Amino acid sequence: MKFENNNKEVIKRITNRSLKTNKIRNIFAILAIILTTFMISSVFSIGISFIKNYKTMNLRIQGTTASVALGKPTETQINKIKDLNLATDIGYEISAGRVDLDSLTKNRTKIIIKNSSLDNFEKQSKPAISNIKGKYPTEESEVMASRRALEFLGKSDAKIGDKIEFPARIDGKVVNKAFILSGIYTTYDIVQDTGYLLVSEKFIKENGLSLEKDGNLLITLKESSKDAAPKILKKEVKLIGQQEFSFNYDITDSLSDTAIATAGVAIMIVLFIVLSGYLLIYNVLYIAVNKDINFYGLLKTIGTSPKQIKKIVKGQALRLSLMGIPIGLILGAIVSFGIVPMAMRILFSGAEAGAMPTDVSFSPFIFLAAALFSLLTVILSCRKPAKIAGNISEAEALRYTGANIKKKKERKTTNGGKLYKMAWYNIFREKKRAIIVFLSLFMGIITFLSVSTFLGSVKVENYINKYVKQDFTIQNIKAEKGKIDDIFIEKIKSIKGVNTVYGTKTSFLQLEMNDDVLLPAFNEMYKRLGQSQAQLKEFLESAKKNKSLFSSSIIGIDDNLIERIHKEAKEKFDIEAFKKGELILIESWSYGDNYKNIKGDLTIKNTKTGKEETYPVQIFKDNTEFLPPGLPASLGLPTIYMSTSALEKLDEATNNYILYIDGEEKYEPKINMELKRMSSERGLWFESKSEKTEEFNKSQIVMSVLGGGISIILILIGILNFINIMITGVNVRLKELAIMESIGMTKKQIKKMLTFEGLYYAGITTILILTVGMAVIYGVGTLTIKIADYAVFTVPAIEIISVIIVIFIVCLITPAILFTNSTKKSVTERIRGIE
Structure with missing residues (x-):
């Protein structure tokens, strides 16, 4: 009968001395804890800072609460x-x-x-x-x-x-x-x-x-x-x-598809970090217990209870946490306070630069939560190793191999000695360990590929192709009279290197209500915003009494611009009829998916002069991004596009609205400087393709550094986990491998068997990447398109191939190297040493 002693000081002393004798193990464990704490604290700090600053930016642009x-x-x-x-x-x-x-x-x-x-x-x-x-x-x-x-x-x-x-x-x-x-x-x-x-x-x-x-x-x-x-x-x-x-509701107050998609990506990253951190800490502690299992067996023989042994294992883990967690928090704070402001300044270096704060939202709760989360991860990670150390008997401890092998029925076969089959059996005889290896490799790799997918989908070329097709854009935001006049346009045309100036004009004119063209637009818009038919009916009744509610933005397009739109558009229209004023266009967004079924005419009236005209309408899906946005109008009223000449017949007092300017590349810096000066003097909005490309490239660099840094750390964690588990696998099987060698199996055959094991690890991980991983990549691509409408889903093929090659190299080389380093002594010495 055993009587448990209660010598707490001795347990503390054993815990501390055990820590001192396992310096390499300690370094790995502390690094694991530092990485986990650092990633959790920095990701949450960066995320919360960005959300708060983004909300402030929108509020500043809006101008009021x-x-x-x-x-x-x-x-x-x-x-x-x-x-x-x-x-x-x-x-x-x-x-x-x-x-x-x-x-x-x-x-x-x-x-x-x-x-x-x-x-x-x-x-x-x-x-x-x-x-x-x-x-x-x-x-x-x-x-x-x-x-x-x-x-x-x-x-x-x-x-x-x-x-x-x-x-x-x-x-x-x-x-x-x-x-x-x-x-x-x-x-x-x-x-x-x-x-x-x-x-x-x-x-x-x-x-x-x-x-x-x-x-x-x-x-x-x-x-x-x-x-x-x-x-x-x-x-x-x-x-x-x-x-x-x-x-005028604050756009940041309601959850949009973009916010939900961004939150989804952030949650996915955090889950990857937490799971990877757990696996890394678990593996390090698991290896340490396996290595010291004989030591724990000897402690039992002198009266140490299972509970006390568990305390020793957990005590070591908690002491390592006291060293690792503060360092991780300090690194997280350095990244948050050093990199976040710089990243936000670069990401928002355009028109909104001043509006976007670069404040770091320091919340003690974030770092306290990160510390508790890391501590919880450590406690959960050491439960299984502590249980193994505490429950194993003295006799079992002396012959412990680390493999929980269930006795199976005897199998009579001539294939049992084949090396590739032995390797397959070795991998899956300890299923939990195999799952941890696959998870570790898969999680790090898929995080890297997810970041690569995101960055590849939002690359600068996609943004420029969708939104900045022209070299320069000048916009009279509110279409104020005189801001862009003929003299201003002539000055632009006279700048050396300017090839073409595409012009648009605008006017507010009254539309005549009809059921063929306008009613479907009202129905679609009210449906999108969750407004009832009763509310629509109420508006239409009000509009009968107050005709001004049917005043809409009419945009005049000059002949040069409409020819370019017609050339690049996927959907075609009668360009000659448009130029003559015998056709007007309405963008299909106002009508949803059934826009092709909308046919009819529309009457437009100038209430100041009494002039009115009726035009055939074509609903047109614009993929060129050249059709200018309309000015604010009543809910549901679409923006109308017609030729400039037709608009001027209706309203001679039109205002110049947006200018698209193309120039020769070699004169681009000079044109850019001159147009920016001219726009600034008149309070006009100006955009340059070269500046926009430069801004976007800066933001891409920041995203690559932040996202790539996290994903590379996770890949390293995965590879480190694999190496750790292979070390455990080889160490706990040294006796088994020595006995196999003693009965005639050569070192070359053992190396080959271990290489097969690495090959299977790499092969199965590759299959996971090409199946489950591709599903995750597709999901990330879909979320990216919701976050950025210019994104184009791009499979990171080069990255996938590169990662697979790296995984095969690591998995094939590591087992053989470990075996070589572990078998420098003779077979007899190894068997005796293990016993």
Whole structure:
């Protein structure tokens, strides 16, 4: 009968000394723990930082947290809206006028003067601006300026307390104003043609301005109210004259297909990391227990209980964790705080560069969770090795081989001695170990191939082919009059190296409702947005009373551009009829999959001049990306495309909208510099194919470094796991191999048998890659297309072939090398040494 001792100090001493005598094992275990902790902490930190910064960027571009606006509200309307309890915040802005300077008119820029309520500035505007210095104005003579406004005024160096003078148009009158600068801030409009000056409430009262006459009520809806709010507001709040609610929901608040797809990829990566980390730590500890099993058997003979032996094994693992986890967390923090800001600056170095913060969301919870997760992984990983060490008897410990071989029925065959069959039997006689090998190799490889698939699918060529076919694009975002005039276009044509300038014009004209062309578009759009037929019917009834609701964006396409579209388009149309104004096009997106069944004519009317024309319509699926986007219109109204000459017959006061410019490659830098300067002076949006390609290449490099780094680490983990398990397999079978050699099997035959084992490992892993792996790769490709609509699913064939070659080399060479190093002594010495 055994009596368990309770010598905790001795157990601690044995645990510590055992650690000191297994330095190589410790290094492997600590590395495994460091890698697991590092990957978990850095992936979560990078992911959460990116999500928060991306949300901030969208909010900054949007300009406010307000969801709804109502122009010129009455006191009664405001009180009613407050009583409905739909909002978290209600503020307002009052337009005070604008700065009246010739330089602003010449450069097609403007500076707006306005007043914000305290709730509007603090709760609705502040989250969308940054770099705030000073305070909001409270005195009539104080003003707070956006940095862009100061730039337009030639006061970029102005400081808080400086005096600023300018002529301002207030309530229709131009007066010279002098203000003291009380604050400065930064805005993030995509079209950088507007600056803002914020004045005090006292200034508004002094100049006879008011919310009801000159302002907008701004409402931030509760998340739970967003779906029902439009219907409730329209029903409960009585509108006056031309008043109407404008809805502008934050695009980051709702889960889109992109968000879901991105989350799916992130979860997949985290699962791969966790499983790979578990396998690595498990293998290292499993090998250590196998190697020391005789030692644990001897401990049992002197009275150590199974529970105490388990404590020794777990104690070693926990001590190794105390060394590995902090190092992993430090490395994760270094990557998060060092690489994340740099990566985000490169990824968003385009138009949104300033709007995208590079802040790292340091949350103690992330690192605490990573530490606990790694610790849990270690505890789970050492359970099985601890159980083996604790439950094995003294006699079994002396002859333990590490293989759990069940006795099978005797088989009489002449094939049993064939080396390739012996190798096959050796692999699967310890099924759990075989599964771990395959999982380790497969997980690391498939992560690498998944990253390669993602990067290959979103390569720069795919983006450029879909979105940036022309060398340069200049856009008058709001189609404002005079921003792009004939003089401006002629200057562009005169730039040396410019070959072609493709032009588009736009106008807002009224469509005549019909059931053949417009009703299917309304039905499709209302269906997509989950709106009911009753809501559509309500809109159509309103439109009968207010014809302006049928005003839509009409885009005029010049002959050069329509010829290029016709040449590159997969679907054809009568180009001559289009040029003559005998055909108009509508993009098929408004109609869904059944667009080819839509036929009919459409009447377009200029309500200012009374001119109207009826045109045959063709619904056209544009794959060229040359058809410009339309300006905002009523829900469901499609954008109409016609020839420029036909549009000018309807409306002589059209505005130039988008210019596509192609030039000679050797003059590209000079053209780029000149067009960028000209666009900036007029507050126009400018895009260059070369700059876009360079930006995208930078982002590709960052993604390759981050994604490739993680996947290569996982591949190394997989290979390390394989090598570790092969070491275990050879070590625990040394006696068996020595006995086989003693009865006539040569070392060459043993090496060949072990090589066959490696071949099977490589072969089965390859089959897994080409079957299950291809399914995973296809899934990643599908998710990638949802994340980026320009992506083209690309199978990483070169990477697959390269990885398979590497796996075969490692799997074929490793077993033989290990056996050679383990059998330097004679057969007799090896058998005695093992016993």
